[in-house]
Amino acid sequence: MYYSTDYSSPIGEILIVSDGEAIVGLWFYAQKYFMAGIDDTVPDDDLPIFKKVKKFLDDYFNGLNPRIDFRLEPKGSEFRKKVWKILMEIPYGETLTYGEIASKISSKMSAQAVGGAVGHNPISILIPCHRVVGTNGKLTGYAAGLDKKKELLKIEKILS
Incomplete structure (x- = not known):
């Protein structure tokens, strides 16, 4: 099962997808290969890993160089x-x-x-x-x- 949440960045809306433990996808809406290999997701804005990713993105878009402290599992x-x-x-x-x-x-x-x-x-x-x-x-x-x-x-x- 995959979970998803949206993030509003200064340069466009982003979809973040997790398997519950790791990030498996992060796409700008309408980009090529959007959600490739992922059929469906369950919205869940409260998943702990999503809070970490959103904090990372907040810092990144504010010009900081944040460190990734969560798992990435690209397929x-x-x-x-x-x-x-x-x-x-x-x-x-x-x-x-x-x-x-x-x-x-x-x-x-x-x-x-x-x-x-x-x-x-x-x-x-x-x-x-x-x-x-x-x-x-x-x-x-x-x-x-x-x-x-x-x-x-x-x-x-x-x-x-």
């Missing part, structure tokens, strides 16, 4: 999970390119394969796929739209 292939683990290692206020992530996995890994995994990240913001950029820092796709990616990068002072 995906082993390859995608490997990419998402690397995303978690990108420090607040910094970026990596798709190519740099690919080279961390294998000398033969393609940036396009990494891009596919990044695009299917089911836990936006917490698994910071917005910190991935194209060659020379060029802003490229973001499942919730480039406008949201730009705003997230501004919050972290990566963009002005």
Whole structure:
């Protein structure tokens, strides 16, 4: 069973989903792959993990660098999970390119394969796929739209 709650961020409405113990999804409404792999949820605004995530998001959107003190359990292939683990290692206020992530996995890994995994990240913001950029820092796709990616990068002072 999955539980859900909404969060009103300064850049759009967000749906947060948990299995009761860990966060399994965090999406902006109408983004690509919204609720991928999750058929139905039971609304529950009082789940303890949701209180922690909302506090994290409040701090994040206020320009702080909060720490995650709750479990994340993204659902995906082993390859995608490997990419998402690397995303978690990108420090607040910094970026990596798709190519740099690919080279961390294998000398033969393609940036396009990494891009596919990044695009299917089911836990936006917490698994910071917005910190991935194209060659020379060029802003490229973001499942919730480039406008949201730009705003997230501004919050972290990566963009002005």
